[in-house]
Amino acid sequence: MTAVPTPIPSRTQFVLEEIKRRILTGQLTPGQALVETELAAQFGVSKTPVREALKTLAGTGLVVMNQYKGVTVRMVDADMAREVYDVRLLLEPEALKRAVRRGASLDAARDALTRADEADDTAERSLANREFHRALYLPCGNPLLGRMLDEVRDQAALVSAVAWAASPSWEREAGEHREILRLALEGDADGAARALHAHIASFVQRAFPDAGVEAQGEDGPA
Numbered sequence: 001m002t003a004v005p006t007p008i009p010s011r012t013q014f015v016l017e018e019i020k021r022r023i024l025t026g027q028l029t030p031g032q033a034l035v036e037t038e039l040a041a042q043f044g045v046s047k048t049p050v051r052e053a054l055k056t057l058a059g060t061g062l063v064v065m066n067q068y069k070g071v072t073v074r075m076v077d078a079d080m081a082r083e084v085y086d087v088r089l090l091l092e093p094e095a096l097k098r099a100v101r102r103g104a105s106l107d108a109a110r111d112a113l114t115r116a117d118e119a120d121d122t123a124e125r126s127l128a129n130r131e132f133h134r135a136l137y138l139p140c141g142n143p144l145l146g147r148m149l150d151e152v153r154d155q156a157a158l159v160s161a162v163a164w165a166a167s168p169s170w171e172r173e174a175g176e177h178r179e180i181l182r183l184a185l186e187g188d189a190d191g192a193a194r195a196l197h198a199h200i201a202s203f204v205q206r207a208f209p210d211a212g213v214e215a216q217g218e219d220g221p222a
Helices: 010-024 036-043 047-060 078-101 107-118 122-140 143-166 170-185 189-207
Strands: 063-066 070-073
Touching: 010 036, 010 047, 010 122, 010 143, 036 047, 047 063, 047 143, 078 122, 078 143, 078 170, 078 189, 107 122, 107 170, 122 143, 122 170, 143 189, 170 189
Parallel strands: none
Antiparallel strands: 063 070
């Protein structure tokens, strides 16, 4: 029999989402210590839900747990960016290509793009951009492929948060998003996949020139 995942208690879920939000919006910066007692006091909970939330975040790659240094927000460097974006470049364009070829609805991607354009702050725009990308790959028809991309989603958002803090590039990326969606809605699966590959590769190359991500996919230059 397949084991049913144990639901995360509501207090732990609240703490988890709030810490994640602070990390991905830059309120908690890479390398910053996350002290259980301080976080528990801020959230008005015991240390237990904080501890469980931090363990979950360590599993997703957003924080690092060290026996001697305690828990810290994960540092972002070229090596980390390369690892995460290599996975995205390998999987995300293929997932979009499959979604387009199977005629999947991309209404969620269109809605996310609109929310990003109308966002009032960085946090809201970042969340909408994440949802845009997820809405492109999730209807690919392969749940395992979607879950694999979900696993690197938070780490990719952390890379983006650090890059945007140093050099905001929202307008350029918004234009690229619109072009990707246009091609996808026109049924051009290969063109949309190439545009998405180029979008992902150019971002990490601008933000982390030493990351050394592959600039080409199997269809040729992105």
